[in-house]
Amino acid sequence: MAGPRAYLDYNASAPLLPAARAAVVAALEVEANPSSVHSEGRAARKIIEDTRRDVAALVGARPEHVVFTSGATEAATTLLSPDWRMGRGAVRMSRLHVTEADHPCVLNGGRFPAERVARLGVDGNGIVDLAALEAALAAHDKSEGLPLVAIHAANNETGVIQPIRAIAELVKVAGGVLVLDAVQAAGRIPLDMSEGYADYLILSSHKIGGPKGAGAIVAQADLMMPAPLVTGGGQEKGHRGGTENLPAISGFGAAARTALDGLAGIGEVRAMRDRLEETVLRLVSDAEIFGKAVERLANTTFFAIPGIKAETAQIAFDLAGVALSAGSACSSGKVGPSHVLKAMGFADNLGALRVSIGRQTSEADVEKFETALAALLSRRTDRTKAA
DSSP states (O other): OOSOOEEOBTTTOOOOOHHHHHHHHHHHTOOSOTTOOSHHHHHHHHHHHHHHHHHHHHTTOOGGGEEEESSHHHHHHHHSOSEEEETTEEEEEEEEEEETTSOHHHHTOTTSOGGGEEEEOBOTTSOBOHHHHHHHHHTOOTTTOEEEEEEESBOTTTOBBOOHHHHHHHHHHTTOEEEEEOTTTBTTBOOOGGGOSOSEEEEESTTTTSOSSOEEEEESOSSEEEOOSSOSSOTGGGTSOSOOOHHHHHHHHHHHHHHHHHGGGHHHHHHHHHHHHHHHHHHOTTOEETTTTSOBOTTEEEEEOTTSOHHHHHHHHHHTTEEOBSSOSOSTTOOOOOHHHHHTTOOTTOOOEEEEOOTTOOHHHHHHHHHHHHHHHHHHHHHHHHO
C-alpha cells in the first residue's frame, strides 16, 4: 500500500521522541566518564543526576531512589532475587509470587530457583486472583524469609490494569515486598510512589519514547536493596556496577519529561483507541476484544478475528504498510500462542493482534489500519466463497 507506513506497536517500542533524540546526540558530545572528578566528568555526572530527577518525577519518587540499568529485563532480574541487604545485614526472600500473565522477564522468576516461584492465576479479564494471593501470603512460612510479590501494573498484551492498591494492601498485611512492573504503565497512567503502594518499580526508556538500552529500578526507600546483579566499580551507589550509558540515560530523561507532560492528553489517545475498536467490531461483529470489560491502558487493544490466524493477519497488515504485533515482542520475532490469553482461559490456538498507539499516532495512521483491515476481511470472504 502506497504512502507512509503506520506504526501501531508502541507497547513493543515507542518511536524515539525528538526531544530524546536531541538529548542523546548532545550527550554523545560529552566524552568524559561520569565517575571522573574533573570538569568534563562533572558535566557527564550532571546529565546522570538531572535524568535521575526526571525519572523520579514521572513516578512521584525521590531522585536518590532511582537506580539506572540497561533496561527492564536487567531491572527485573536484579529485583527478583532471594538475597537482599538492609545496611550490612542480609535479608532473605524465600518465595516469589508472580502471575501467569506477567511479562516473561518477571514470569521466569529472575534469580529465584524454579521451585521457589509460585504462579498465581488470573480471571477471564486478566485480573489477578486476589483471594489466591491472600491465601498464598497467609500460608507463607516467615521463618524461611519474606514473601516477594512481583506483578505488572498493566499488561503488555491486553493493556489490562491490575488493582494495584488492593494488591499492595495484601502484601503489606503479610509483611511482604511488592515489585511493580510499571514498564507499560509509566506515562500512560498516573504513578505516585509517594503514596506507598509499591516498594519497587521497574521502568524502561524505550517504552516511553526514549532510546533502547536504559531502564531503572525505583525504590520507595533505600533501606533495603537486592544484592547487585552487576558488580564493578561501585556505580549507582553499588547497586549496579559499570560505567553508565550516558546517551541512553540522557534520552531516557527527556522521554520521562515528555511522558509526564503527556499524561494530561491521554484522553485523546483513548478516543483514537476506541475508534479503532469500533472499526474492528463494525467490520467483524464476532471479533473478541480482550479485557474490554475492565480498566485498560488508553492506548492498547488486543483482539482476535475468528477464522484468521494471527501470523497471517500480521503479515497482511505489514504488507499493507501497518506495523502491529501478535502479542509480546520478546520472542525473537516468533508468533505463537499467547501465554496471557492462555492464563485468561482462552484456547491455545486463538490468534490475537495487538494495536498499541501513542500521542504521535495520527488520523492517517488509523485510516490506514481501517483500510488494511477491510482488505484483509475481503480476502477472507473471497476464500470462503471459493470454498
